[in-house]
Amino acid sequence: MSTPVALPDEELEYKVPPKSAGIRRFIRVFFGRKVVLVGAIIILLLFITAIFAPWLAPHNPYSQDYSAVIAKPSAKYWFGTDTLGRDVLSRIIYASRTTIIIGFFAIFVASIIGMSLGLLAGYMGGWVNTVIMRFIDAMMNFPMMLFALLLAAVLGGGMVNLIIALGIGMIPPYCRLMCGQALTIKENDYVLAARTLRASPMHVMLKHVAPNAFPPLIVMMTMQIGQTIMAEAGLSFLGVGIKPPGASWGAMASDGYKYLLINPYYAMIPGLVIMMVVFAFNMVGDGLRDALDPRLRGTL
């Protein structure tokens, strides 16, 4: 035993890979699959569309042209017009704003509440865990769509209420995932070390447990954006979502459904757009999962 064990091994320190290797590996794995790249491009285009909607839209989404009502696609109106003679393409472009705002904010609400509850339940354990997790179990059994439908109906539609309804409905998976993560992470030695240094539970939870629990949660958030967009479209299709004259893809499909025989394009095109966007978010979620933590394959 000539060399003291506690001394740092110089050679070992030398071999620690530079931090940028992780990022490079992330990019290589993330964009390794073509379909993920396609998804990322679609999402990028979606954001560009939403931000530059007034410049991109060929017509005013609210102005009505009574000479062309429920018109089929033409040179002037690429995707046709709706029942009030409004340009469908422009309304789809403007509705991308609705979609992004509702998708992201609902996930934001759900993940903030869900993650806080899950962190508390997992780290504190005991009766806190029992109370929170039993409550979440009860929520899990409530079909999300029914929950959002009832809540949106009671609150009365509109963008903010839709965000609240969808956000609350999607809390359980975040809470459960975070709780599971916290349960594993709190057994680590660095948590014990922090507690030995008399760090408060709040400090340990926020500075040590939460950051290490994050990767799978990010993956889940990305994947759920697609589900949220679909749920929003479903609620708007039923008529409890965005209020007219605001544009929403689901509401447009619902409107077009009534005139399916006259102009099938009006109902089909918004649905296709929803599909494309949901597909993009799902694929980017898959890519993120593979790049951040390959062990998660199949569990999310």
Place this chain on the structure above:
Amino acid sequence: MPGDPILAYISSDDYVRITSTEQMDAMRVKYGLDKPLIVQYYQWIERIALHGDFGRSIFWDTTVLQEIKRALPISLVFGAISWVISHTIGILLGTMTAIRRGKWADTLITTVGNLMITIPGFWAAILLIYVFGLWLNWLPIQGWVAPWDDFWGSWKYMVMPLFCVAIMPAGGSIRQTRSTMLEVIRQDYVRTAWAKGLSERRIIFYHVLKNGLLPVVTLIGMSIPQIFGGQILIETIFNIPGMGRLATAATFAFDYNIMQGLSLIMCSVVVVSNLVVDVLYGWLDPRIHYE
């Protein structure tokens, strides 16, 4: 609360002869809507717990239990069929992709599975209605005939709605089965089985499927609320008189009694079916014990 059920009721059609405020107030008293919300809620729980009484529908001239008794069997049959179909397809195709990993069958089915979880149910419904209902004129675009009334006549009404409800859970099932199967195929005991010279069929059915299906069973249980949720939209579009259409109709009529009763029953159904899945899980995997 926004939305007055009494206003929704008196404005529903011309036959309702309630015009004065006194009559409306009398109706509010009749349904207990004049009391504070918390009192209404307490009375609702008390009625159910003590008398099993779910109250009367405000909008329709029936009791809540009558409405649910009519709607629940339809939704249960419909949901159960789509549940079985989606997971049968999911497990079969998912296993196939895992076994033929990297081959064209894998690429094709994985892509289809990824597309299946992105198709909004209502859009699939619109597409099918347009193609098979309006264009080809093969299938009725709405309505419902129960299998216990006319078994051979009912499938025509069921096939399109079933497809729309089952498509998303089936896609999820394909993805989930594929990844768990891939995990199991890599295990040592599968290599041992190959080394023993067992046939591929035997390895897949006895060694891979048996172990790989366990995580899938969890997903199968979790898809029950998803299928119920999907039914809300599809039943409304295809005009199937089940729980989903009742939920939508009650929502627009602000019929709180129906909404509460329906939520309670639907959640109970989910809880019971999850319990069944959990028991099944314990039976499939002897390592699991429930205390």
